[in-house]
Amino acid sequence: ETGVTQTPRHLVMGMTNKKSLKCEQHLGHNAMYWYKQSAKKPLELMFVYNFKEQTENNSVPSRFSPECPNSSHLFLHLHTLQPEDSALYLCASSQNRGVRPIGYTFGSGTRLTVV
Amino acid sequence: AQSVSQHNHHVILSEAASLELGCNYSYGGTVNLFWYVQYPGQHLQLLLKYFSGDPLVKGIKGFEAEFIKSKFSFNLRKPSVQWSDTAEYFCAVHDDNTDKLIFGTGTRLQVFP
Numbered sequence: 023e024t025g026v027t028q029t030p031r032h033l034v035m036g037m038t039n040k041k042s043l044k045c046e047q048h049l050g051h052n053a054m055y056w057y058k059q060s061a062k063k064p065l066e067l068m069f070v071y072n073f074k075e076q077t078e079n080n081s082v083p084s085r086f087s088p089e090c091p092n093s094s095h096l097f098l099h100l101h102t103l104q105p106e107d108s109a110l111y112l113c114a115s116s117q118n119r120g121v122r123p124i125g126y127t128f129g130s131g132t133r134l135t136v137v
Numbered sequence: 138a139q140s141v142s143q144h145n146h147h148v149i150l151s152e153a154a155s156l157e158l159g160c161n162y163s164y165g166g167t168v169n170l171f172w173y174v175q176y177p178g179q180h181l182q183l184l185l186k187y188f189s190g191d192p193l194v195k196g197i198k199g200f201e202a203e204f205i206k207s208k209f210s211f212n213l214r215k216p217s218v219q220w221s222d223t224a225e226y227f228c229a230v231h232d233d234n235t236d237k238l239i240f241g242t243g244t245r246l247q248v249f250p
Contacts, residue, residue, distance in 0.1 A: 024180055055238075064141070065227065065240035078237065112181065114238075126171075126238055128181040 025049045028113050028129035035103065036137055043098040043132045045113030051127070053118045054096040056088060059110040059131065071096060072118060103136045110134070139163055139232040143241035150218055150248050158213040158244050160202075160228035169231040170211040171238070172202055176224045184226075187211065198222070223248045 026047045035041050047054065056068040070078035071090040085107075087099040096113055113129040140163045150156060162168060172184040185196025192204040202213045211228060228241040 024182075026180075057240075062146075062242065064242045065229075067237055067239070070237070114181075125183055125186065127183075128173075130180040 024127050024129060026113055026115055026127050026129035028111075028132050030132060031130065032133045032135075034135045034137060035100070037103060037105075039103075040099070040101040042100065043111055043113075043134075045096040045098075045129055047094055047113075047115040047127070047129075049115060049117075049127060051115035051117045052093055053116045054090060054093070055114040055116075055126075056096065056098050057112040057114060057128075059112055065112065069098075100134075103134075105136050108135045139168070139230050139237070139239045141228050141230050141239055141241035143226075143228050143244050145244045146242065147245045148247070150246070152220055152248055152250050153217045154248075156213070156215040156218045156222070156246070158226055158228075158246070160211045160213065160241060161209050162211065162228075162230045163209065167233045169233070170202075170204060171229040171231070172196065172200070172211075172213050173227045173229060173240075174224045175227065175243075181227065184213070218246075218248050220248050220250050222246060 029044045053072045058066045068082045069088040085102050089097040110131040110133050112131045114126045116126045142161045144159045170187040173181045174184050175181050184200050185194045187194045187204045195201050200215050204211050225243045225245050227243045229238050231238050
């Protein structure tokens, strides 16, 4: 375990379903991130939360909706997804001192398949 | 905005061969550079990082990387690879201006015994 826990590990959902991905960190970090990892593409940064405030939304479609209720938990709510949204969704956390992060710790990811 | 290029998409080596994986980044001010490794079915792990100081950085598992500012490069090296090094390797740069960690496309390394 890395200290960043993601659930579920695997998720298969239909295009009309609503589901949520969960991320939890107990490292005392103050920033959390959602990344999308697709085959043969760079990891894409989706959302950034610093001290529970969303500071970045990287032009992500509205069918992805993040929620950060506290500095230890991060959710990604999914609805009416498309097959091309199938990917590995990674959560990460870091301790940001000013603007320089002290390393990133990644979770194991949720493998999402949209059918 | 920063961008990261990894030119080697797939590298195949025999055990004991030397490894060098290329990473180039676009200039955008102060850079913090990272190499991550992802073993099959596992999470991304930090191999090494460069913030400042000695441009030759030692990481875990015998890996090292050299920051060459004039070439905008941060290549990863290992003198003698092992079968257990089979994994995907990602170079990343943290952009202080935007506070984003930007990844390259990754290099898949296969090491045969």
